[in-house]
Amino acid sequence: MEHFHRIENNLYCENVPLESIASCYGTPTYVYSTASIQNKLDILKGCFHQTPVTVCYSVKSNSNLSLLKIIADNGCGADIVSGGELFRALKAGIPASKIVYSGVGKTEDEIRFALSSHISLFNVESEPELNAIERIASQMQCIAPIALRVNPDIDAQTHHHTTTGKKENKFGIPFTEAVRIYKAAAASDSLNPSAIDVHLGSPIPTLAPYEKALALLSELILMLRAENVPIRTLDIGGGLAIVYNNETPFTPLQFGNLVSPVLEKLECNLIVEPGRYVVGNSGALLTNVTYVKTTAEKTFYLCDAGMNDLIRPAFYDSYHRIEPLTTVPNEETIPVDVVGPICESSDYFAKARMLPLLKNNDTLAILSAGAYGFSMASNYNSRPRAAEVLVDGNSHTCIRKRETYEDLVRHEIDL
Secondary structure, three states: OOOEEEEOOEEEEOOEEHHHHHHHHOOOEEEEEHHHHHHHHHHHHOOOOOOOEEEEEEHHHOOOHHHHHHHHHOOOEEEEOOHHHHHHHHHOOOOHHHEEEOOOOOOHHHHHHHHHHOOOEEEEOOHHHHHHHHHHHHHOOOOEEEEEEEEOOOOOOOOOOOEOOOOOOOOOEEHHHHHHHHHHHHOOOOEEEEEEEOOOEOOEOOOHHHHHHHHHHHHHHHHHHHOOOOOOEEEOOOOEOOOOOOOOOOOHHHHHHHHHHHHHHHOOEEEEOOOHHHHHHHEEEEEEEEEEEEOOOOEEEEEOOOOOOOOHHHHHOOOOOEEEOEOOOOOOEEEEEEEOOOOOOOOEEEEEEEEEOOOOOOEEEEOOOOOOOHHHOOOHHHOOOOEEEEEEOOEEEEEEOOOOHHHHOOOOOOO
16 A cells, blocks of 8 residues: 555655544545556556456446546446446446446346447346347347356355355356357347456455466357357456455466466457456545443454444455554554444454554544445444545545435435
């Protein structure tokens, strides 16, 4: 998280001290670095050699319009999984011609919206979905561009909640059924099957699952071409890992060095769908220590952010580095549980974490929170969702206002 750094004893985002953001906007507040997002996109766009590549940012990782506009300004596309994400991507200026639509449960209304918007590609997850797309495209008198999301039954060696490429998962079409379904799609007047898709899960710690998937997909592409199904694009999905603690994930360049020679041999274009890699370490959640509670067993930092703001530790037992905004050199640390105000024992950000002894109203930064932080936030316990702030060099801008109590009931009907 090079764009979240210390100058002397104070934690900064780019050139802005985070204490000033907490003072200006209150807490809990998400803070994002423009420079970090830009840097990640530049790295991605330069690591696939001569392979024609479209970077389709995974909107589900963080769907704030201001961040999506950065994606659009960099000439990138979007990987979406709902009509709402399509609406956001288009509103942010991402061209429909660079939008791919994944997800297992596309409704008829969502399919019509995507077809009328002229998106680049549907990543089809099942035969019933393919039938629905064909029928709707026929009714609309258009041709739907499709890829089959093939499930290769590969273990991505990630959390069981986020692995998506094994045969017991709900995602994709079984590898053994792909040729039959592709041939049927190629025979349709309303479908254009010119691509193939795979997504193994996220985050993926090693290149081995991708290597296995590329071998299988290369074989399948050649089989399909022999059956006169001209596959010319491979969507390899996302899943690039980031450093949360002391991990050593593969780099995008290593990823490119694996993928590009295969694509060049097949004469295929490439689609990649990064999300976490782009925004994960580009964001942090600021939270105030409401109370320091000490019992005979342990010390708790009771924060004003809760699992409704950042659910990853509760849901995935995920690690996020946590730092006070202001430190004192050589200060003593103690083991503490950093927890929120939600009425659940799973409402925690860290357990037995070594941190300085703080006092009420000190502020913490929960780092590596830009991906699947605000996008998974809720109003559980009737808590308004946090503000979001974008830093760009010396400046900072509120890009989502903090919700109010009135916002909580705005769409309810009082009988």
